[in-house]
Amino acid sequence: MRLSALEGRRVALWGLGREGRAAWRAFRARWPQAPLAVFCPQAEHAEARALNDPQLQVFGEPDAEALARFEVVIKSPGISAYHPALLEAASRGTGFTSGTALWFAAQLPGRKLCLTGTKGKSSTTALIAHLLRRGGRCVGLAGNIGLPLLELVDPPKVPDVWAIELSSYQTVDAVAPDVAVVLNLYPEHLDWHGGVERYYADKLALVTRASPRRVVLNHRDARLRELGVSLPGVTWFGREDGWHLREAEVWRGDRRVLGDDALSLPGLHNRLNLCAALAAIEALGEDAEVLSPAAADFRGLPHRLHRLGERGGVEYVDDSISTTPEASLAGLACFAGRRVAVLLGGFERGLPWEGVAERMGESPPVLAVCRGQNGPRIAASLRRERADLNLIEVDTLEQAISAAAEAAGEGGVVLLSPGAPSFPEFRDYAERGRRFAELAGFPAELAKIEGLGIA
Secondary structure (H helix, E strand, C coil): CCHHHHCCCCEEEECCCHHHHHHHHHHHHHCCCCCEEEECCHHHHHHHHCCCCCCEEEECCCCHHHHHCCCEEEECCCCCCCCHHHHHHHHCCCEEECHHHHHHHCCCCCEEEEEECCCCHHHHHHHHHHHHHHCCCCEEEEECCCECHHHHCCCCCCCCEEEEECCCCCHHHCCCCCEEEECCCCCCCHHHHCCHHHHHHHHCHHHHCCCCCEEEEECCCHHHHHHHCCCCCEEEECCCCCEEEECCEEEECCEEEECCCCCCCCCHHHHHHHHHHHHHHHHCCCCHHHHHHHHHHCCCCCCCCEEEEEECCEEEEECCCCCCHHHHHHHHHCCCCCCEEEEECCCCCCCCCCCHHHHCCCCCCCEEEECCCCHHHHHHHHHHHCCCCCEEECCCHHHHHHHHHHHHCCCCEEEECCCCCCCCCCCCHHHHHHHHHHHHCCCCCCCCCCCCEEC
């Protein structure tokens, strides 16, 4: 559905977060006086009224009857496509779309590189944009990374390449990208998708349903290896005949391209993300090897293993973007050999924590502090597997930081890597990270991702 198809129809927005506000702006830019409705929680009603839109009706969370009064509902990504009220309203004839779907329907010029994965997708998409820009390309960086695509449906200029991050909520809306990249697959967002198999299917829609020209997959991921056999035009990373790692070095086939100092971000998983970025750039038709040295000056994204600094001899690291157990394990691995106290827990999403304690290896944290909705379940799982693990449960983030700092001691690390989403305690992972920084004694500035938009 194109934006033009909304003209003269009864339209509602469902959600007034970043994506909802982008949809409101796009609609109002075309039809300043047209009636429009928004469904959002009571806590967001003041924000809706602050838009000063006399033609905007504001309602609370909808049921099927409320949704069915509209011909088209523009849904924010966080609202499940399997929500019972949505399914009932759709059966009565209400059409549902999203900002992502409307943007793709606009068929804007420029090559489109779309990327998804359970972890690492924001950093890798930003890295791709960084490398291409250093090579002289104009790049539009947007999507789930922090700038809704619909904000750029009327771009000030047309980029050479769109670097688009898509979550599992958005992949089904992508259409015909030039390159589609999947980094990895681990269980996540099971509440939204209704189960792990549906999560995998929705995530992989980017390569199974979107009809990409080229597909880039991680050969180290068993599920992606199996899938790749049935897909045409696959470029692999993590395999010895393509971009891959040998120890911490980056190789292209049998050629060593970048040494251990090639990427300023810590961890082997970030080196593998670099391999993914280079493979994607190559699949796009660019000379990845020529562009690869520019990775050395790539700055990491906020709340992704962000070293805040030291207080009392203790280093504080904000990895609030970590919302899966796998991400927490990757964060811990970056500080192997040091005294690390890790803060775990948040929103209960049903992700499995079995096997996590065993995979902490020979350098487990000196203390695991569990809190939040799923804190008790995480603690119980870790205790069952590793009786020698030093572990406590606390109620507040302030208590968690205090206990972690004492356990880490001078020269140690306090690592916020929750392995769980932030809500309802915090609006998003960024707010959680800022609060962590503030409580640890660092300026809680609004962290911004550099390079969003067209440049």
